[in-house]
Amino acid sequence: MIQSLLIANRGEIACRIIRTAREMGIRTVAVYSDADARALHVREADEAVHIGPSPARESYLVGEKIITAAKATGAEAIHPGYGFLSENAEFAQAVIDAGLIWVGPNPASITAMGLKDAAKKLMAEAGVPVTPGYMGENQDPAFLAERAGEIGYPVLIKAVAGGGGKGMRKVDAAADFVDALASCQREAASSFGNDHVLIEKYILTPRHIEVQVFGDTHGNVVHLFERDCSLQRRHQKVIEEAPAPGMDEATRAELCAAAVRAAKAVDYVGAGTIEFIADASEGLRADRIWFMEMNTRLQVEHPVTEEITGVDLVEWQLRVASGEPLPLRQEELSINGWAMEARLYAEDPAKGFLPSIGSLSQFYIAQSNRRDGTGRVETGVEQGDDISPFYDPMIAKLVVHRSDRLEAAASLAVKLGHSYCWPVKWNAAFLKNLVSHPDFIASNIDTGFIERNLARVLPDTTPPVDALGAAAKIFASLIDGKPVNDITDLTDDSDAPTLAGFRLNAARAPATMKLIFDGEVYESLVSQKSVWDLPMMRRVEGGLFGYDYSGWSGFITEYRPGSNAGSHAHDGAILSPMPGKVIAVEVAAGDTVTKGQKLLTLEAMKMEHSLTAPFDGVVAELNAAAGAQVQVEALLVRIEAAAE
Numbered sequence: 001m002i003q004s005l006l007i008a009n010r011g012e013i014a015c016r017i018i019r020t021a022r023e024m025g026i027r028t029v030a031v032y033s034d035a036d037a038r039a040l041h042v043r044e045a046d047e048a049v050h051i052g053p054s055p056a057r058e059s060y061l062v063g064e065k066i067i068t069a070a071k072a073t074g075a076e077a078i079h080p081g082y083g084f085l086s087e088n089a090e091f092a093q094a095v096i097d098a099g100l101i102w103v104g105p106n107p108a109s110i111t112a113m114g115l116k117d118a119a120k121k122l123m124a125e126a127g128v129p130v131t132p133g134y135m136g137e138n139q140d141p142a143f144l145a146e147r148a149g150e151i152g153y154p155v156l157i158k159a160v161a162g163g164g165g166k167g168m169r170k171v172d173a174a175a176d177f178v179d180a181l182a183s184c185q186r187e188a189a190s191s192f193g194n195d196h197v198l199i200e201k202y203i204l205t206p207r208h209i210e211v212q213v214f215g216d217t218h219g220n221v222v223h224l225f226e227r228d229c230s231l232q233r234r235h236q237k238v239i240e241e242a243p244a245p246g247m248d249e250a251t252r253a254e255l256c257a258a259a260v261r262a263a264k265a266v267d268y269v270g271a272g273t274i275e276f277i278a279d280a281s282e283g284l285r286a287d288r289i290w291f292m293e294m295n296t297r298l299q300v301e302h303p304v305t306e307e308i309t310g311v312d313l314v315e316w317q318l319r320v321a322s323g324e325p326l327p328l329r330q331e332e333l334s335i336n337g338w339a340m341e342a343r344l345y346a347e348d349p350a351k352g353f354l355p356s357i358g359s360l361s362q363f364y365i366a367q368s369n370r371r372d373g374t375g376r377v378e379t380g381v382e383q384g385d386d387i388s389p390f391y392d393p394m395i396a397k398l399v400v401h402r403s404d405r406l407e408a409a410a411s412l413a414v415k416l417g418h419s420y421c422w423p424v425k426w427n428a429a430f431l432k433n434l435v436s437h438p439d440f441i442a443s444n445i446d447t448g449f450i451e452r453n454l455a456r457v458l459p460d461t462t463p464p465v466d467a468l469g470a471a472a473k474i475f476a477s478l479i480d481g482k483p484v485n486d487i488t489d490l491t492d493d494s495d496a497p498t499l500a501g502f503r504l505n506a507a508r509a510p511a512t513m514k515l516i517f518d519g520e521v522y523e524s525l526v527s528q529k530s531v532w533d534l535p536m537m538r539r540v541e542g543g544l545f546g547y548d549y550s551g552w553s554g555f556i557t558e559y560r561p562g563s564n565a566g567s568h569a570h571d572g573a574i575l576s577p578m579p580g581k582v583i584a585v586e587v588a589a590g591d592t593v594t595k596g597q598k599l600l601t602l603e604a605m606k607m608e609h610s611l612t613a614p615f616d617g618v619v620a621e622l623n624a625a626a627g628a629q630v631q632v633e634a635l636l637v638r639i640e641a642a643a644e
Helices: 011-023 040-044 063-073 089-097 107-114 116-125 141-151 174-192 249-265 302-309 313-321 405-417 428-436 449-457 465-479
Strands: 004-007 027-033 047-052 077-079 155-163 166-171 197-201 206-215 221-233 236-242 270-279 289-295 338-345 362-364 375-379 394-402 420-422 511-517 520-526 537-539 545-549 552-560 573-575 580-585 598-604 607-612 617-622 635-641
Touching (some): 011 027, 027 040, 063 089, 116 289, 141 174, 141 197, 155 174, 174 598, 174 607, 206 249, 206 313, 221 449, 236 302, 249 289, 302 338, 302 375, 302 394, 338 428, 405 428, 598 635
Parallel strands (some): 004 077
Antiparallel strands (some): 155 166, 155 197, 206 270, 270 289, 338 394, 573 635, 580 598, 617 635
């Protein structure tokens, strides 16, 4: 068995690997960039090595530095996690050539499945059905546009070296193809160093189904059943579950058998995932499910498979890399219950899901990091840590495991509603609304679900007045020396609490309350009497006082007498949400724009982000140019409202 392991990654996956390695008695070595000097994975590991500046291309993507760190610390093996160098065949070979153990598939398998076009050809030869499309070498834009027309719109442009939803664009009409291709190629080149794409038919009612496979060096290959990853935004998965809803046993057997054939076709060793696209217009049917790609690594969503099978996939990886056979045979694997995972991202749903950065002054997820049969939390941060602009914006994964799908969805919604993050914005309320949506509960899902229902699942940004009033009364009671567990007994004016000379039901100057509702910060003027019917309240971590009111999870952070409600940027000021690079400017000073029109594109946190006009108006000021680096809250564009 491996005795010492270097994890060539960061964040939650590094912490996840460290946890299993520690349980197996394996010494762990972390690597870190400047930005991660105080990161959780560094604190958790037995030893840590600095490998360079904050940008990934100067640290986590430099294989030579990682191999040098492994040798310097006496590590026997390298686990790549996911992302970064996890599917880089050259790096895998360099690890092996350095006399170290590579915890992953053979470099030849990575090469065979690393490019989506070549992988599809190989799968077709192995008898695995593939999606119709163009996978050739000709990358001329006019030629690709012609192929797209032959395939028939809508089509999907995909980076051949892509993954994680990056380098992918859906195109609905021929007129949009050239712009979408250019954007896709830019993102692919930036993320993967390869701008080649393929074109495939876009399935109108698509479900994203994937099968976990595992092979060893003794010729054994098994599957650990399927996952459904259909809830996606911009092709980035946000909710995953196992098993897939609506999957009958016959279809499951055929699908999983195809996945095993795919793995055997490349002599696969270790953990891998075969991804399929299903036309779900008539339910899940084996003859309407096609191979998309293979991920030759551990997946972000692997915990849901672990929960329903009771298998620790990281432990299996380490055992297989040590030369052991698979711990279980196919007939010993079975599905137990239902698991769901929500990806918590540092982003602001109210502002087009723009990434958010900063210090996690208040951070709490309503479940401890454990595996006790009911799920767990996977995260790489703690309260007080920073979210930097250099890496993927995922903060954590909240995983639940229950006896059936309805219980799992209900449990996930409750836990999301009782979690908070501030001042960094996150998507917890959005995810809560997703898993509470009637169509999701009824399993009426496909990859277009979020786009179709966006208006209904975006969180309300204005809490009700009575909820704010209730918060004020709770907080005033605490300051007034009357800590309570339930203050429903405050039922008349004589019991109304006072605070700094301000009586909540009195006609005086309003006070300002700063509160957090579902991760959103509000500064509310409180001057009127509100209803006294208050819900259950609870103390939470971080010195806050939390409560639920009419579906709102509130966390009171600050009270100030007086009338200062704070100041905000002018509505027409388009500020940079974080440090980044302007890669395209779509307007000029003096242009007339309409609400929602794209103004410019910013590249930050490994993704492209479009900034749009907040209302109809004129570009009064333009401070952005293509190629320019901008800092957080820099004024990029100012829009003046159109004259009435």
